[in-house]
Amino acid sequence: MAHSGARLLTLLRPYKVLFAATIAATVVSSILDGFTFVLLIPFLRTLFGHAALPVDGGTQVEAVLNRIAGPLLQAGAPEVALRNVVVVLLVALLLKNLTSYLASVGSVAIQENVVRDLRVRLFAHLQTLPLGYFQRTRGGQIIARIISDTDQAKTAVSAALASLLQNVVVIIVYVVILFGLSVRLTLMSLLLAPVLLLIIRPMINRLRRRSRELATERGEVTSHVGEMIASAKLVRAYVAEAFELRRFRVLAERYWKR
Numbered sequence: 001m002a003h004s005g006a007r008l009l010t011l012l013r014p015y016k017v018l019f020a021a022t023i024a025a026t027v028v029s030s031i032l033d034g035f036t037f038v039l040l041i042p043f044l045r046t047l048f049g050h051a052a053l054p055v056d057g058g059t060q061v062e063a064v065l066n067r068i069a070g071p072l073l074q075a076g077a078p079e080v081a082l083r084n085v086v087v088v089l090l091v092a093l094l095l096k097n098l099t100s101y102l103a104s105v106g107s108v109a110i111q112e113n114v115v116r117d118l119r120v121r122l123f124a125h126l127q128t129l130p131l132g133y134f135q136r137t138r139g140g141q142i143i144a145r146i147i148s149d150t151d152q153a154k155t156a157v158s159a160a161l162a163s164l165l166q167n168v169v170v171i172i173v174y175v176v177i178l179f180g181l182s183v184r185l186t187l188m189s190l191l192l193a194p195v196l197l198l199i200i201r202p203m204i205n206r207l208r209r210r211s212r213e214l215a216t217e218r219g220e221v222t223s224h225v226g227e228m229i230a231s232a233k234l235v236r237a238y239v240a241e242a243f244e245l246r247r248f249r250v251l252a253e254r255y256w257k258r
Contacts, residue, residue: 122146
């Protein structure tokens with residue numbers, strides 16, 4: 001796993017500037033996501049006729065929000081305060097969606113570039129392999145490795161850029177917010193995290209195993225189709241269409257069951 005991660009980092013090295021920009025956009029988007037959640041507090045308070053933020057007391061989150069945007073959220077009559085809360089909330093949502101879009105664009109650009117570079121490297125490596133390898137390995141398996149399996153690098157890059165990083169930042173932001181709202185309730189919620197990990201981990205291992213099996217079966221299907229196309233004249237000459245169809249149906253059924 002560590003060796004695969006090191007190889008992935010070497011593929012990302014030519015795009016380190018875009019990678020850093022994508023990380024920055026992802027972090028900003030995650031922080032703004034938590035900020036929009038916090039803005040629901042003054043919005044609901046104003047909507048139900050209370051002051052947008054309490055003058056005295058309140059939670060630590062409300063105290064921080066009061067220092068950041070207190071004069072704007074508490075200015076004027078209740079109608080003016082509600083308008084200001086809505087404006088701040090809309091601006092925060094706009095900025096969050098904009099940074100999220102920029103992070104997605106950067107992530108997709110890196111994914112496609114990494115897959116292209118990986119396919120070029122793999123094809124160049126194929127040129128150096130001995131002829132015995134091509135005699136032992138079916139052509140469909142080789143094609144599946146170059147075309148289909150390299151697409152799995154997109155998943156790895158996406159997990160590193162979008163899912164993993166964004167989820168970690170979002171979790172940190174929301175845990176800080178929850179601690180600011182109620183320490184006891186947050187601690188009680190965090191106690192359930194190890195239980196969830198014990199439930200999810202076997203499912204993840206099973207999905208990885210099934211993914212490897214699917215890749216193998218996909219190669220078999222690709223090999224059969226390639227062989228049938230290459231020997232179409234022989235199939236027609238020996239009237240073996242029904243036989244080839246039965247073979248393909250068995251492979252397709254086995255792939256579907258995976």
